[in-house]
Amino acid sequence: MPTSALPSPQAALVFGGSRGIGAAIARRLAHEGYAVALTYASRADKADEVVAAIRSAGGQAIALQADAADHNAIIAAVADATARLGPLQVAVVNAGIYQGSPLDQFPLAMLDQMLAVNVRGVFLAIQAAAAKMADGGRIITIGSNTAQRSGSVGSSVYAMTKSAVATLVRELALDLAPRRITINNIQPGPIETDITASFLEPLIQRSPLQRVGRPEEVASLAAYLVSADAGYMTGASLTMDGGYAI
Numbered sequence: 001m002p003t004s005a006l007p008s009p010q011a012a013l014v015f016g017g018s019r020g021i022g023a024a025i026a027r028r029l030a031h032e033g034y035a036v037a038l039t040y041a042s043r044a045d046k047a048d049e050v051v052a053a054i055r056s057a058g059g060q061a062i063a064l065q066a067d068a069a070d071h072n073a074i075i076a077a078v079a080d081a082t083a084r085l086g087p088l089q090v091a092v093v094n095a096g097i098y099q100g101s102p103l104d105q106f107p108l109a110m111l112d113q114m115l116a117v118n119v120r121g122v123f124l125a126i127q128a129a130a131a132k133m134a135d136g137g138r139i140i141t142i143g144s145n146t147a148q149r150s151g152s153v154g155s156s157v158y159a160m161t162k163s164a165v166a167t168l169v170r171e172l173a174l175d176l177a178p179r180r181i182t183i184n185n186i187q188p189g190p191i192e193t194d195i196t197a198s199f200l201e202p203l204i205q206r207s208p209l210q211r212v213g214r215p216e217e218v219a220s221l222a223a224y225l226v227s228a229d230a231g232y233m234t235g236a237s238l239t240m241d242g243g244y245a246i
Helices: 020-031 044-056 071-085 108-131 156-179 197-206 215-225
Strands: 011-015 035-040 061-065 088-093 133-142 182-188 237-240
Touching: 011 020, 011 071, 020 035, 020 044, 020 088, 020 215, 035 044, 035 071, 044 061, 061 071, 071 088, 071 108, 088 108, 108 133, 108 156, 133 156, 133 215, 156 182, 156 237, 182 215, 215 237
Parallel strands: 011 035, 011 088, 035 061, 088 133, 133 182, 182 237
Antiparallel strands: none
């Protein structure tokens, strides 16, 4: 008697999935049974490491080069991911940059780049992913606790971009609701990654919990937001920072 074919895994796309939080989310989604596409801007080696780890654990993953500030690259990445993996069920927009400077020294080029990646790029990624997403899908953005309060000189523009993301998510929830697509925003505080490795001690000293977060903790929250249990949550910004922004 012939056996029935196993259903194909649902597709997930992680923008900025080669390192840190994005890589942890890509690995967790693969663990949850998704076929994962992840984008990277320049570190193909790091993206390949994430793909190799997922595949070695029995999962399905591909890496796609895409600059988060390049509209055409974003559209191409979504098209490539859906062509190879099928309609998206999940999209995670993690790509972003941090640059800081006091007001009187803030260069225009830095302002333009942060707006291009952290605001314009996030909107374009959501727009492109939603167009190729199955009804009932899930979209997650990775914002920052600085949307509430940074407490650091020179972080004003970064905080502004992350506040914009929180507002964008809240309002887009209305646009996406007729298709039963939920969209939510995770706002991490300091997380232990290769970017923060050189200044972890000052971050730990400022933390009410006397520690920083782990990428896997953010990934666990993302896993909840894409689950059936979170189907009634949309437009929310969830801060996960050990009490930094209190």
